[in-house]
Amino acid sequence: MFDDSISLKWQGDKYECPVTMSLIKRLERSGVNILETAIELDKGGIPKISLVSELYAALLQEGGCDVSEEDVYTSIMADPASSGDLVLSAKVAVNMFFPKIEAPERTSKKVKKS
Secondary structure, eight states: OTTOEEEEEETTEEEEEEOOHHHHHHHHHTTOOHHHHHHHHHTOSSOOHHHHHHHHHHHHHHTTOOOOHHHHHHHHHHSGGGOHHHHHHHHHHHHTTSOOOOOHHHHOSOOOOO
16 A cells, blocks of 8 residues: 555646555545545446545645646546546545455465365
8 A cells, every 4th residue: 555656647647646644644634535535436427526636636736746626627527428537547546545455365374285
């Protein structure tokens, strides 16, 4: 989780945003509710665009992009049919803030006998 980096695209440019505890605290202090956004995106269907815009803009800003929530929202609403990639990127990004669950066979203390 904390050794990963989130890669986001915006208007043809790519931005890297390292996942750190400081980033999580800054996001939550600015009003981004990571858990609420993850739940919304995992529901399927059309998510709340304001939540997606808020998260995506905040992550882009952390990666050095000069973009606002309004810019992201306008981009999504201007062409909703082709905004699926941006929403999918937001979903992948928000899931980077959760610990990865190891497969049982990798974490089990039991050793298989041959």
